[in-house]
Amino acid sequence: MLEIETRNLTKQFGRLLAVNDLSLQIAKGTIFGFLGPNGSGKSTTVKMLTGLLTPTEGDALISGTSILDSPLDVKKKIGVLPEELALFEALTIWEHLMLSGPVYGLSKQETEKRAVELLDYLDLASSRNTYVEQASYGMRKKCSLAMALLHNPSVLFLDEPFEGIDPVASRNIKDLLLLMAEKGVTIFLTSHILEVVERLVTEFAIIVAGEVVCTQTVAETLRSGETLEELFFKHVVRGKVGDLEWIG
Amino acid sequence: MDRVKTILGYEWRAYWRRFSRSGLRGGNQGIILILTVLIAIKYVQLLVTASKNVEKGNPKLLVQLLGAIFFVWLFPVASSARQTFASRKWLHLPLSLSERFIIRSVSLLLPPSAWLVILGSLAICYPLAHARNPFAGTVAGLLFIAIAWLTGLAISRLPGFVVWRKLLWIAALGVSTVAGLNVIRIGTANALLSLQFLPAKLVARVALGDAGAGELTQWTTPLVSLITLSVMAVVAGWAAWWSLKKGLEAELQTAHRKVLVVSARLLPGRLGGLVVKDFRYFRRLLDTYLGLAAAILGCVYLAVAYVPSAGVFWSFIVATFLGNAAVAFNSFGLDDRAGLDRYTLLPLSGEAILVSKNLAYLMIVLAEILPMLVIAGWRLGVVTSALGFVQAAALAGAYLTWGNWMSVTHPLKMQFFRFANSGAALVDAMGGILFGSLPGIVLIYLWQTRSAEAVAVTGLVLLLTGGFYFLSVRRFGNRLEQNKARIAAALS
Numbered sequence A: 001m002l003e004i005e006t007r008n009l010t011k012q013f014g015r016l017l018a019v020n021d022l023s024l025q026i027a028k029g030t031i032f033g034f035l036g037p038n039g040s041g042k043s044t045t046v047k048m049l050t051g052l053l054t055p056t057e058g059d060a061l062i063s064g065t066s067i068l069d070s071p072l073d074v075k076k077k078i079g080v081l082p083e084e085l086a087l088f089e090a091l092t093i094w095e096h097l098m099l100s101g102p103v104y105g106l107s108k109q110e111t112e113k114r115a116v117e118l119l120d121y122l123d124l125a126s127s128r129n130t131y132v133e134q135a136s137y138g139m140r141k142k143c144s145l146a147m148a149l150l151h152n153p154s155v156l157f158l159d160e161p162f163e164g165i166d167p168v169a170s171r172n173i174k175d176l177l178l179l180m181a182e183k184g185v186t187i188f189l190t191s192h193i194l195e196v197v198e199r200l201v202t203e204f205a206i207i208v209a210g211e212v213v214c215t216q217t218v219a220e221t222l223r224s225g226e227t228l229e230e231l232f233f234k235h236v237v238r239g240k241v242g243d244l245e246w247i248g
Numbered sequence B: 001m002d003r004v005k006t007i008l009g010y011e012w013r014a015y016w017r018r019f020s021r022s023g024l025r026g027g028n029q030g031i032i033l034i035l036t037v038l039i040a041i042k043y044v045q046l047l048v049t050a051s052k053n054v055e056k057g058n059p060k061l062l063v064q065l066l067g068a069i070f071f072v073w074l075f076p077v078a079s080s081a082r083q084t085f086a087s088r089k090w091l092h093l094p095l096s097l098s099e100r101f102i103i104r105s106v107s108l109l110l111p112p113s114a115w116l117v118i119l120g121s122l123a124i125c126y127p128l129a130h131a132r133n134p135f136a137g138t139v140a141g142l143l144f145i146a147i148a149w150l151t152g153l154a155i156s157r158l159p160g161f162v163v164w165r166k167l168l169w170i171a172a173l174g175v176s177t178v179a180g181l182n183v184i185r186i187g188t189a190n191a192l193l194s195l196q197f198l199p200a201k202l203v204a205r206v207a208l209g210d211a212g213a214g215e216l217t218q219w220t221t222p223l224v225s226l227i228t229l230s231v232m233a234v235v236a237g238w239a240a241w242w243s244l245k246k247g248l249e250a251e252l253q254t255a256h257r258k259v260l261v262v263s264a265r266l267l268p269g270r271l272g273g274l275v276v277k278d279f280r281y282f283r284r285l286l287d288t289y290l291g292l293a294a295a296i297l298g299c300v301y302l303a304v305a306y307v308p309s310a311g312v313f314w315s316f317i318v319a320t321f322l323g324n325a326a327v328a329f330n331s332f333g334l335d336d337r338a339g340l341d342r343y344t345l346l347p348l349s350g351e352a353i354l355v356s357k358n359l360a361y362l363m364i365v366l367a368e369i370l371p372m373l374v375i376a377g378w379r380l381g382v383v384t385s386a387l388g389f390v391q392a393a394a395l396a397g398a399y400l401t402w403g404n405w406m407s408v409t410h411p412l413k414m415q416f417f418r419f420a421n422s423g424a425a426l427v428d429a430m431g432g433i434l435f436g437s438l439p440g441i442v443l444i445y446l447w448q449t450r451s452a453e454a455v456a457v458t459g460l461v462l463l464l465t466g467g468f469y470f471l472s473v474r475r476f477g478n479r480l481e482q483n484k485a486r487i488a489a490a491l492s
Helices: A042-050 A071-077 A093-103 A108-121 A137-149 A167-182 A194-200 A218-223 A228-235 B002-021 B029-055 B060-078 B097-107 B112-122 B125-129 B134-160 B162-186 B188-193 B198-208 B220-249 B257-266 B272-282 B287-304 B310-323 B325-329 B337-345 B350-379 B382-409 B423-449 B454-491
Strands: A002-013 A016-022 A025-027 A031-035 A057-062 A078-081 A155-159 A186-190 A203-208 A211-217
Touching: A002 A042, A002 A186, A016 A042, A016 A211, A025 A186, A031 A042, A031 A167, A031 A194, A042 A057, A042 A078, A042 A155, A042 A186, A071 A078, A078 A137, A093 A108, A093 A137, A093 B272, A108 A137, A137 A155, A137 A167, A167 A186, A167 A194, A194 A228, A203 A228, A211 A218, A211 A228, A218 A228, B002 B097, B029 B060, B029 B125, B060 B112, B060 B125, B060 B134, B060 B198, B097 B134, B097 B220, B112 B134, B125 B134, B134 B162, B134 B198, B134 B220, B162 B287, B198 B220, B272 B350, B287 B310, B287 B325, B287 B350, B310 B325, B310 B350, B310 B382, B310 B423, B325 B350, B325 B382, B325 B423, B337 B454, B350 B382, B350 B454, B382 B423, B382 B454, B423 B454
Parallel strands: A031 A186, A031 A203, A078 A155, A155 A186
Antiparallel strands: A002 A016, A002 A025, A002 A057, A203 A211
């Protein structure tokens, strides 16, 4: 059963074609890695799939619901860790969770129970009363992640989830994602850390300049005798750079 | 100095780029120009009159104009919505404190509105040049402008510190109470005329010699006054410097948490958390304290006046709404792109988001007028108090109707602990104040004249404002869903 399906998804900003004709099919319970260099269209794709940007052309179905026809129904099903974290600077970490739960229909008691467990799991319990504007980047990222998980979504979109996260929390998050996938949650993540992706995801796609240049499973990559890094650099050409002789 | 020049050059470029990107060059420029010209003509007339009065040795108008200039100078600083390179965010740059001080001071003068303030302030030299001591008077006038500018710089930073914030609120409360008592004692017009702002009076003393000097002899008065003004300028300069230094050193001190916890417990429902969030945001905008000041004045009047009038009580309710207009008219102004993204990610319709903002506005206004309603119930009777509540409902409906339109179509960045920046939406905001206040004024007239149709017309006003409000939520809720990206861009 397909949980995420994009149909000719395209996004154009003026003359810039950020994402061109993207068609992906991701089955339920998959951990899908979306890879690519900076500015390749990864975050734009996540933004389109989560309602932060409207596609110029095409559509996408999340659990069979169109992101264009029923955006609110889609938002109820998904959890999102966005690139810019999307937090309110004058609220504490705890207040963010208490704000979020009821919006997704959770009772206050249930929100509190889940929030306590999530903050423990993400090693944020001692910082729960820290204002977001005073929190470190890692703490803010964990807060945003906790908000994405709080309502137990069936599809999870994570934009660079491991960037700025300490190794302990990173390990916890990886374990959690594997557990969630086992229970049927579909996870769509973008990352630059190829080793992590290789160990975590079951399928991946590489996007370069708005176009998907490779889609395969990790098993297929391993069978071909290549590492994910080798495959990545096969598609992403490193331009010639100077020596910066003035440095040092 | 080259570094400062470079940074200011880029701040100048960034300001005009933001200006052109926000589309502010579009509507209402003609009306703003006409208003500016009308105000300028009136101001020039006042300057000429002040000049003639000064020649005759009467400094009253001059002192009042100087007082107005002082308060106008607070606005370029206290309504500045953008962070400069002198802020904590750029602390890693190798800039000295003096360089940061220059950058902060000059960058606040980039908007054209600040140029008008400078021009208007310098024009005060015209009446001063006609005084008995023209040279000393002009020097005193320039010192006065410097004091106003530096005081604005210092005061704009202070609300960032919890202790100073509390002190400022206590001072505002004290001033409002004293002003309220003064108005009751000698009447509004006389109270305004009796305002004797010390630095302004000192300028008049320097320029005119003995005007208002009392026991001081003619030859010492200008000298002592000039020295006092110089000392004040140095103190204001030190305060501005100190507040910048402290602001760069200290962590941003946020509002006390207890309030949020208490209000969070009181607000159930799906939107409860968002309402509490906006309540916290809104009470960090200085404009809401103008509403609070009006409400305090109203409370003092009702509590102390020998025979309080129902008309005055209802007028204070209108004034309270007037003070909070910016919150209704720019309800997304305190959010940023990240906040807008969160609103987009949450499974909430545009209508629900607008309603959450409106509920937070109502909480602010209700908290301000509730004591007035209680005291009015005690002094004027339950019926008058209940009519005050009805009037508040009509005012809220009208203000929010206009506010929902403006918030979605004219979003402008605002900063915590600053006054709202009206920008090019000034004319729309003035239209909103007229539209929002109209039901309140109509009801006061109706109830004061005790016309036979009072009940029917009151019902009609409530029906209309309520109907307009619900229509605005539907229409602009939908517009919000389509325009979130544009609003986010305006707030970034």
